[in-house]
Amino acid sequence: MTPRAFWKQVGWVFAKDLRVEVRGGVTLRMATPFAALALLLAPLATGADTALLRRIGPGMLWLVVILFGMTVTLRSGNESGPVRDLLTLCGLDPAAGFLGRSLAGAVLLLGVTLVLVPLMIVLYAPEGSPGWGWLALLAIAGVMALGLLGSLVATLVTGLRARTSLGPLLAIPPAVPVLLATARGTDSALSQRGSLSWLLLLVAMNLALVIVGVLLAGPMDETTR
C-alpha cells in the first residue's frame, strides 16, 4: 500500500469514527456532562479551601478527563464482528485503523477538555492568568496520548468476553504517566511557568504508543478473530 493510500485510510477511519460518535452521542450526552459534574462536586466535598483547591485543581481536571475519556476511547474497538469482517474485506490496513481511531478519540477528548478547562480554572484556580499556550500544547499532547492508549487497549481486548471490565484495568496503569505529566504541566502553566519537560514526556509517550500500536495492530487484528 502506498503512503498516500495508507493516510487516506487513516482519514477515512477518523471521519467515520467521528460521524458514528456524533450520531451515537456518547461523548456529548454522557461523558462530558458527567465529567463536568465530577469537577463541580469535588469543591463541594472538600469545602471552600482555596489553597487546597488550587493544589488539586490540575490533578482533578486530568483525572476526570482520563476516567471519563476512557469510556469514549475504549469504545473505538467495540465494532461488531461482521463490521470488522467488512472492513478487513474492504482492505483496511489495521495500522491505519489504529491511527484513525486514535485521532478520532483524541479529537473527542479534546472537546471534553475544552469544556472542562474553563470550569477548572473558575472553580479551582480563579486568580491569575494561566499560560494559555502551554495549556493548549499540554492538552493536545495529553489527549493524543490518551487517544492512542485507548485505541491500543481496545485493540488488545477486542473479541474478549471480559473486554468491558478488562479494558479500563489495562488502560489505567499506563495512563498514570500521562496523568502526572498533564497535571504537573497544567499546574506549571497555571503559575505562568514553562511546562517543557512535561510536554516532552508526553511527546515521547505519544511516539512510543504510535510505534507499539502500529506494530501490534496487524497481528492483534489477525489473532482476535
Add this chain to the structure above:
Amino acid sequence: MPGNGGSASGHPGASFYTPRVADQALVRLADVGFATSGSVILRGVDLTIAAGEILGISGPNGAGKTTLLRLLATLLRPTSGRGTVLGTDTGARPQELAPVRRQIALIGHSPALWPDLTLRENVDLPAGLRHGPADDDPLGAVGLAGVARLKAAHASLGMQRRVEFARLLTWTPRLLLLDEPHAGLDEAAGPLVNHLVTRVTDRDGAVVMVSHDRNRAGSLVTRRLAVAAGTVLEAPA
C-alpha cells in the same frame, strides 16, 4: 450427506469435487481443518471452486457452515491442511492476503452495519474505503430510496439485508459468500439475490451460498454440498 456421495475427509482431489462448470479454480482446499479452543469445527475439507460456479451449502446448525465461509473469505486461517483462495495461500501474511480480501464479499447472517448511521451512509462509507463513492443510486435499486436517511438501528432485518445487497451493486466481487441470503427478505427480493449472483458468475467469479431454503436458492445452484459434524460432503443435486 453420508451415503449420498461419501465424506470428503482424506480424499484430496476426489472426483466429485472436480469443478463442473469451468476449469479455472478460484478456491482449492486440501485436507483443511479448523479447530478452536480445543474443539474441532471442520476437518478434512477438500474443495475446489471454479469460476462460474454457484455452490449451495446446507447442513444443521453448528455443523461448521459459517466457519467454512469465513475460511473461504480468508478471515480465518486453517489450523490444518492447505489451501489457496484466488491464487494466494490461505496461510499467507496479511499484507499478501489484503489484495485477495478486497476481491471477496461476505454477507453473514448478522448484517454488517453501523447502527447509528443512516442506510445511505452504510452504503457510501464502505464504498469510499473500497473504491470511492458510487456513481448511481444503489439504495434506489434495492427499493430503499425513500428511507435512505433512516438509521440502520431502526431498519428491519429485511431492509438491513437490502443495504448489504446495495453495497454489492457498487462493485463486483470475484468470490461472493452468502450466509442465508434470503433470511428476513420478502418474496419480492428473490430476483435481487439472483441478479447479484449472476452478476458475479457472469464476470468469471464464483458464489458460495449457505441456505436452508432450497426452494429459493435452488434454481441458481450448480453444485450442492452438505456440512455435517465438521465434514463437507457431496449432496444430491
